[in-house]
Amino acid sequence: MVRFGHQRGDPGCIARSEWPTAGVAQPSLRSTRHAAVRRTPPTPVIRQLRQEVGFGCPVDGCGSPYLTWHHFDPAWRDEQHHRPEGMIALCVEHAAKADGGAFTDDQLRTLKREGRVHAEAAKGRFDWMRRDLLAVVGGNFYYRCPVVVQIGERNVIWFTRDDAGSLLLNFWMPTASGQERARILENFWVVPPAIRDLECPPSGKRIHVHYANGDETRVEFFEINSLAELIKRYPETGSIVRGAAINWPITGVELWEKAPGTQIEFGPTVTRVGGVQISGSFMSDIGGAGIHIDLPPGVGGLAFHDQDIVLSDMVAADNSILDRMSFRGCRIYGPAVLVPVGGTELKNSNLGGPPQAILWPLPDLQAIVGGVVASGCVFDGCEFFNVGFGMPPDQIPAIRADLTKGG
Ligand SMILES: [Zn+2]
Numbered sequence: 001m002v003r004f005g006h007q008r009g010d011p012g013c014i015a016r017s018e019w020p021t022a023g024v025a026q027p028s029l030r031s032t033r034h035a036a037v038r039r040t041p042p043t044p045v046i047r048q049l050r051q052e053v054g055f056g057c058p059v060d061g062c063g064s065p066y067l068t069w070h071h072f073d074p075a076w077r078d079e080q081h082h083r084p085e086g087m088i089a090l091c092v093e094h095a096a097k098a099d100g101g102a103f104t105d106d107q108l109r110t111l112k113r114e115g116r117v118h119a120e121a122a123k124g125r126f127d128w129m130r131r132d133l134l135a136v137v138g139g140n141f142y143y144r145c146p147v148v149v150q151i152g153e154r155n156v157i158w159f160t161r162d163d164a165g166s167l168l169l170n171f172w173m174p175t176a177s178g179q180e181r182a183r184i185l186e187n188f189w190v191v192p193p194a195i196r197d198l199e200c201p202p203s204g205k206r207i208h209v210h211y212a213n214g215d216e217t218r219v220e221f222f223e224i225n226s227l228a229e230l231i232k233r234y235p236e237t238g239s240i241v242r243g244a245a246i247n248w249p250i251t252g253v254e255l256w257e258k259a260p261g262t263q264i265e266f267g268p269t270v271t272r273v274g275g276v277q278i279s280g281s282f283m284s285d286i287g288g289a290g291i292h293i294d295l296p297p298g299v300g301g302l303a304f305h306d307q308d309i310v311l312s313d314m315v316a317a318d319n320s321i322l323d324r325m326s327f328r329g330c331r332i333y334g335p336a337v338l339v340p341v342g343g344t345e346l347k348n349s350n351l352g353g354p355p356q357a358i359l360w361p362l363p364d365l366q367a368i369v370g371g372v373v374a375s376g377c378v379f380d381g382c383e384f385f386n387v388g389f390g391m392p393p394d395q396i397p398a399i400r401a402d403l404t405k406g407g
Pocket residue numbers: 057058059062063064090091092093094
């Protein structure tokens with residue numbers, strides 16, 4: 001069925017994913033004759049609509065991730081249906097314009113067909129500006145803790161303040177899979193396109209990223225009016241903040257990073273670090289990090305297996321540090337001088353030359369310029385080509401002995 005725009009008085013057909021009335025069929029002549037269809041489409045339909053536009057509004061130049069579900073073939077007022085071929089994901093603004101007849105059905109079909117091709121990383125911003133926040137991360141509560149989680153020297157979940165004194169959320173979780181992950185920098189979030197799904201209702205209070213390998217990242221802001229409300233939301237752990245000097249009502253921000261099979265996970269109810277689980281803790285007014293994690297070398301950064309690695313491709317003009325990366329069975333190419341620091345391990349590897357040619361004595365590792373610094377990395381079973389190794393002079397004899405022994 002092809003329609004050209006809508007008639008005057010069209011009541012509109014945006015299925016607003018989070019409106020309180022979303023579950024109620026809108027009154028219409030039809031609804032008296034047919035069984036009412038819920039206004040909110042079923043989850044598989046929503047997922048398909050989001051995926052086909054690449055998780056952003058497909059209208060040229062828009063890309064907003066705050067999507068709603070527009071029925072166009074036929075319009076919702078003509079038939080209450082949830083057939084994805086007659087629906088499209090659009091942002092609130094463009095769904096309203098579509099309701100007004102701005103786009104032909106053929107144009108909407110083209111947007112459905114080509115949306116994913118043109119899609120870029122989904123981006124948005126949390127507009128929740130508050131002087132105080134109660135952070136709920138991995139089943140633990142953090143109040144007035146600027147740094148919630150730190151791994152090694154690096155902040156992973158932390159807050160900064162803007163000029164007006166409002167707290168801004170930051171989240172930069174290291175990835176073990178090598179797949180790009182969602183990041184949040186001062187409330188601005190970015191989600192890479194290669195994901196399975198992104199839930200991002202127009203209310204702007206929540207994002208929920210589903211990665212292809214089953215991992216998830218979820219962030220939600222919400223209001224809590226009282227301790228009783230907090231306990232209702234967190235029945236098992238909420239009472240831990242009883243008696244704390246929290247000014248109710250408070251805004252909460254809850255963050256999950258579910259990554260089963262990895263060393264670190266901040267699940268809905270528990271924080272798991274290595275074999276240790278932490279949950280139901282309340283931390284407030286901590287100057288340092290709420291949770292500080294020290295990881296073994298090679299954990300927490302990008303991981304490479306059986307790949308050709310050109311060291312100069314791994315660094316940027318303003319950042320020459322390989323951070324917590326692991327390389328197993330890789331062929332690593334220079335020309336470059338690699339400077340191992342921070343517990344970096346080189347094992348079972350062929351360094352690719354006679355000791356006097358490849359070992360560069362560096363008296364002061366803090367003051368080097370121009371080398372590729374490997375911090376907390378692991379090179380296991382690798383073969384190096386045209387690479388020098390900068391290290392303190394007192395370490396060289398041991399390495400030299402090792403190399404000579406290895407032949
Ligand atoms: Zn749009």
